[in-house]
Amino acid sequence: MNEKISRFLAESEPETPCLVIDLDVIRDNFLALREALPLARIFYAVKANPATPILALLRDLGACFDAASIFEIRDCMALGIGADRLSFGSTIKKRRHIAEAYEQGVRLFAFDSAAELDKLALAAPGARVFCRIFMEGAGADWPLSKKFGCDVEMARDLLIDAAGRGLVPYGVSFHVGSQQRDLGQWDVACARTALIFTALRARGIELKMVNIGGGFPARYRQEIPGATDYGHAIMAAVTRHFGNNLPEIIAEPGRGIAGDAGVIQTEVVLISKKSYGDQRRWVYLDIGKFGGLAETMDEAIKYRLRTPHDGGPEGPVVLAGPTCDEVDVLYDKANYHLPLALAVGDKVEILSAGAYTTTYCSVGFNGYPPLKEHYI
Secondary structure, rough: OOOOHHHHHHOOOOOOEEEEEEEHHHHHHHHHHHOOOOOOOEEEEEHHHOHHHHHHHHOOOOOOEEEOHHHHHHHHHHEEEEEEHHEOOOOOOHHHHHHHHHOOOOOOOEEHHHHHHHHHHHOOOOEEEEEEEEEOOOEEEEOOOOOOEEOOOHHHHHHHHOOOOOOEEEEEEOOEEEEEEOOOOOHHHHHHHHHHHHHHHHHHOOOEEOOOOOOOOOOOOOOOHHHHHHHHHHHHHHHHHHHOOOEEEOOOOOHHHHHHEEEEEEEEEEEEEOOOOOOEEEEEOOOOOOHOOOOHHHHOOOOOOOOOOOOOEEEEEEOOOOOOOOOOEEOOOOOOOOOOOOOOEEEEEHHHOOOOOOHHOOOOOOHHHOOOOOOO
C-alpha cells in the first residue's frame, strides 16, 4: 500500500471488491528491471495484467511484449505496438492463430514439441523459433513444471529439425518458476541451455538467443531479493556458461512488473466459528478464488493483508471467499492471524495483487461480476 492508492481509496470509496493499480509503480518496476538487466530486451508478459493503461505505458517506455494467445497479440497491435516487439510465447497454439500472427508480421515463436513445430513450419515459414526446455521450478512459490518444455536432448533434436523445415532455429527458452526466490535456478537453466548451443554449433547451427523467462517476484509474505540482485545473478550465470560470446537475452517479467503495483480492497462479509470450542474464526471476504485470487490454490501465493485494526490483539483465522463452493477457501494452513477487533463491514486490503488477479477472475460464477479495476 502506498500513499497514492490509500488516498484514492479514501476519497473515491469504490465499490468492493476492486483492484487499484498505481501506474507509477509499473513504470518504476519496469525501469528498475531494465537497469538491472541492461543487456536484455524486456518482453512484458501480457498475461500478468493486460489492462490497456499498463500496455500503453510500457509501449511508450520501449518495452516488448510476450503474448500467450492471439487475443493478446490483437490487443497489443490495437495499441500500435509493432509486430517486431511481439513474441508469441505460448507453446500451445492453434495453427490458424499462428498463421494470423505471422500474417500480421510476428516472426518470433515458441515451441516445445514436434507437433507444434509442424504447425509452425506450415503456418509461419521462415520465422525465428525458440524451443522451451523443461525446468523443475525448485524454489518457486508457483512452479511451472511438466506442462511446459521438453528435455535438453529433445530440444536439441527439435531445433535441428527446425533448420530443415524452413524455419530459423533462433534460441532456447526456459522458465525457472513464477515467484522464484532462489537466484541459483538461473544458473542451472543457463547450464542446460549452453549444452544445446554447443550441440547445435557442432552441427553447423548457430543459435542466437536465450530467453530467460520470468520468475521475478512481487513482495508477498516472505522477503525477496531486489531487482539488482536478480540482475547480478542472471548476468553472472549467462557469462559463466557463455563466456565472451554472449547471446541475445530476452526476459519475460510479468509479476515482477505488475504485482507490487496493485492493491485489492475487499469487505468482510461474515465472521463465524464452526463450534463452541473452535479457536479459529472463519473470515469471509467478498472476493475469493473465483473472483481473482486463483493463485491461493494450494495456498501457494500468500498475500500480505492490511486491516483498520492492525497493531491490536490478533487471533488465528481461516480466510474464505463468498461463493457457494467448498473449494473457495483462501488460507486454512498458512497460519494467518487477524485482529480480534475485525468486524463485518470492515475493509481489508490485499497487497501486491496487481498481477494474475483480474485475468483469473471468473465471469458470473454465482452471479458475481468480474473484479472491478482502477488505474491511477
